[in-house]
Structure formats: structure tokens, C-alpha cells
Amino acid sequence: MPDNIEISAEEALNNYRNNPAKNWNGAGSAKSRFDSGERMSVNIVPKFKLDKTAQVYTIGSCFAREIERTLINEDIPLLTEGYGLPPERFDSWNPETGVGGGVRVGHISRGCFNKYTTHSMNIDVQRALEGYQLPDDGLIEFEEGVWFDPHAAGLKVGDIDTVRADRKILDEASSKIAKADVVFVTLGMTESWIHQPTLIPMNRAPGKYLHKRKDIFRFADYGYVAVMDQVVQMLDAIHKVRPKLKVIMTVSPVPHSTFLPHDVLSTVTGAKSTLRAVAGDLARRIDFVDYFPSYEMVINSPRGLTWLDDGVHVQPGMVRHVTKTFVEAYYG
Helix, strand or coil, X not given: CCCCCCCCHHHHHHHHHHCCCCCCCCCCXXXXXXXXCCCCCCCXXXXXXXXXXXXXXXXXXXXXXXXXXXXXXXXXXXXXXXXXXXXXXXXXXXXXXXXXXXXXXXXXXXXXXXXXXXXXXXXXXXXXXXXXXXXXXXXXXXXXXXXXXXCXXXXXXXXXXXXXXXXXXXXXHHHHXXXXXXXXXXXXXXEEEEECCCCEECCCCCXXXXXXXXXXXXXXXXCHHHHHHHHHHHHHHHHHHCCCCEEEEEECCCCCCCCCCCCHHHHHHHHHHHHHHHXXXXXXXXXXXXXXXXXXXXXXXXXXXXXXXXXXXXXXXXXXXXXXXXXXXXXX
């Protein structure tokens, strides 16, 4: 893929004349939007439009789950609708409240589908479309009879039958990508953990077993080249089976703690910058890929209108603002 984008002077001047959001200060500028005290709006010029009958598959961090809820409410076909796991299977399960994975007993949680790293996203796609196989289905035995799925999110450890049954459901959901007309990709983190015996990158840190079994794990913080390589592999695999595919790239605004020896402000900013650069470059270079600036909308909005009290999760009102903008831009 070419690294630079070059256009004629005439085209550049036309862009300047016709772009209502080109200035940082002055009337109608970025500064005026900052000064408004309202949630940030961004002028969206979609590369393509989406049909509300097109089947959508989402992959990525927790922000992708917010997009899913909007798609379901808009009656847009979500390929993984109806898939998930019961709250009792989540680390967050509380028997007193009957809540786990963000849902109550009798419901299923989609939180198990959160994908935080590009390596884990690509592994899921390769398993679904390329027949990629992992030892023990990719499961890790921490100690005798205690198994862990390093490519799920938020699930408890368990016996092999329980964890393998969970994995079967997750794999069934992943297989739906073979029918996708639209894939919505949300990039989340660059920091990851590697299972040293298999050298397989994981989706998340293995909880308390990171301390108990630190002999079998290694930390990695992936840079631009490694992240780009994983996303390109993933998109190539999907496009091969779905040649009319459309892809929307986004970056999750949700911050995270760090295992690097630097201030978390610096590490998270660096990680999100890497992911944003990858997403933007892919949208510039590939005709079936576009970038939707949900990250910019959230990060540049007033904190009091954006974040919950934990400073990590995004307020429902902000999520509605972002998803409404997306639906109007691509489906309007």
C-alpha cells in the first residue's frame, strides 16, 4: 500500500473551498465547537453509504457493544444478535444482586465478545475463516482442572468442559463474519500478554493467575507496524470471502491502566495514537474501508458530559450522541 497521498493543486484547493470544517479558529471552526460547551460534533463525509438491510458484524472493544445496541434498536441486522453468555459465567458475577457481565439473571451478556488487541481480533478471524487451529482450542490450564480462555473477555476460569462449552458459543458467533456485508472494527489497546509455551498473544491479562503463573506469561506493547500487520491480515481474510465488504474503522476512547513504567497519560495517549494512525491509514489507502471519528467526538467533548464518575466508561448520553451521528452519516 502506498504511504503517501498526493493530489493536484486544483483538487486540494477545491477541498479547501468546499470543506466547512477546515479551520481551527474563526466562525464555524473547531475552536467554536470546543467553546460551545456542548458534546463535540464532527463533520462526517462518508466514503460510502450503508443499506439498512446489509448484515453487520462488529469486532473490537467494549465500545463496539454500544454500536451493537444502536444497530439492534434501528432494526439493522446484526449477525451476532442472540449470542452471548449467562451472567453467572463472568468474573463480575454477584450472586447477591444476580448481576454479572452487566446483565441480570435470565439474560445473556455480550461482554464476552470484547476484543481489546488486534492480535486477538485477528486470531478470531483466522479461526473462523482460515481454519486456524490452536492447541487445546486456545485454552490454557493454569493448574490441574482450572482452565482459562485467553481470547474471551471477563469470563471466569472453570473446568475444561465448561470453558470449552463457552468457547464453542464464541466460535459460533465468530463464524458469522463469513456472512458480513459490513464489519465494524473498534481498536482498543496496544498492550498485550503472550502465553510463552505457545507464543500466542492473548486478549487480556489473566487476572490473579498473572501473579501465580508469571513464569508462563510475557508482556508486549505492540507498535504501529505490528498492529497494522494484524489488521491487514484480518481485513484480507474477510475480504477474500466477502469481496463486496465494507469496513468501518474506529478507535475506542476508553482508557486503561498500563504495565509500562511511564505515566498512564503518556502510555494511553501513545497507544490510542498508534491505533488512530493505523485506522486512518487504512481508510486512506483501501477503498472499502472508512474511518468514523467516534474517538475524536468523545475525547474532545467536555468531561462532565462525557465520562461516568469512574473516568473510564462513557456516559449513555455521549454514546447516544456518537451512535446517532454514525447512523445519520452512513444510513441517512
